[in-house]
């Protein structure tokens with residue numbers, strides 16, 4: 199990006215913030231990641247639309263992140279503009295069983311507000327990090343409940359800065375997937391929930407949280423599950439465990455001893471260290487069980503073909 203483009207980007211931003219060469223390790227749950235060429239925390243929707251138009255006019259690549267809890271960012275960082283939505287677009291409104299939430303609101307906030315209002319449904323997602331936008335793109339799911347079940351409408355911004363409204367039936371959601379266009383930005387979503395007993399919801403939340411704590415290394419830096427489960431009754435973590443890889447280390451990266459699908463940063467791991475373990479696990483599972491794993495975690499800033507040698511570029 200040249201000086202003129204840098205100036206064009208920073209000149210008109212007044213409510214938000216533009217940072218150059220900002221380390222993305224500060225914005226990912228792994229605590230890993232090289233710099234964003236431009237890091238943009240928007241002030242409001244209009245600033246966002248303006249930035250998208252500018253990027254499109256100047257053909258500058260744009261990458262969106264929520265709270266970075268499902269991302270592995272390369273050590274060399276991400277070219278172009280990285281737009282961070284965590285804590286931005288944070289409107290929130292409850293009326294009866296209807297909830298409207300901005301994309302940058304934490305999923306945990308929605309879960310807490312539903313408990314307080316006696317609304318049942320999202321208690322299964324207690325403890326899942328991330329924003330509303332990230333939860334919808336990934337169709338966040340836990341203990342049999344998923345976010346898309348409660349969705350009515352979503353407002354998005356296309357890459358040329360135009361607003362679009364979808365009803366639930368216009369969209370497809372699957373296992374850790376959704377039909378949003380990769381360049382589309384979720385702005386706001388409307389949900390509906392049934393009334394429930396706050397005591398019963400609180401009890402369920404307690405149960406789900408303690409099951410989570412028992413199974414997952416929550417006190418260590420990770421991006422949750424690295425791989426998708428290859429089938430509903432075949433867990434990727436179980437295959438990695440059977441391949442004898444739990445506890446395997448590379449530098450400060452480790453395949454968790456608690457959960458075979460959690461790869462953790464013990465302090466100073468690099469993206470390269472985590473990537474090494476990811477490829478090692480994918481190859482071992484393929485070799486020993488004939489199963490090709492797929493990545494759940496979103497990889498940002500890696501060269502095209504980087505994951506090919508482990509069959510992970512599909």
Ligand SMILES: Cc1cc2nc3c(=O)[nH]c(=O)nc-3n(C[C@H](O)[C@H](O)[C@H](O)COP(=O)(O)OP(=O)(O)OC[C@H]3O[C@@H](n4cnc5c(N)ncnc54)[C@H](O)[C@@H]3O)c2cc1C
Nearest residue numbers: 264265266267268328329331332333338339383384421422
């Ligand atoms: C300890 C731990 C436990 C976890 N447990 C679970 C679990 O039980 N179930 C589960 O489903 N996930 C789980 N995850 C993964 C993660 O929390 C979810 O995928 C979460 O929904 C990601 O939200 P995010 O805001 O952090 O998204 P990010 O990681 O920032 O981004 C994920 C993807 O969404 C896109 N995106 C984010 N916001 C927007 C937006 N507004 N518009 C358009 N695109 C957007 C990004 O471009 C990226 O492709 C866990 C993660 C951790 C660290």
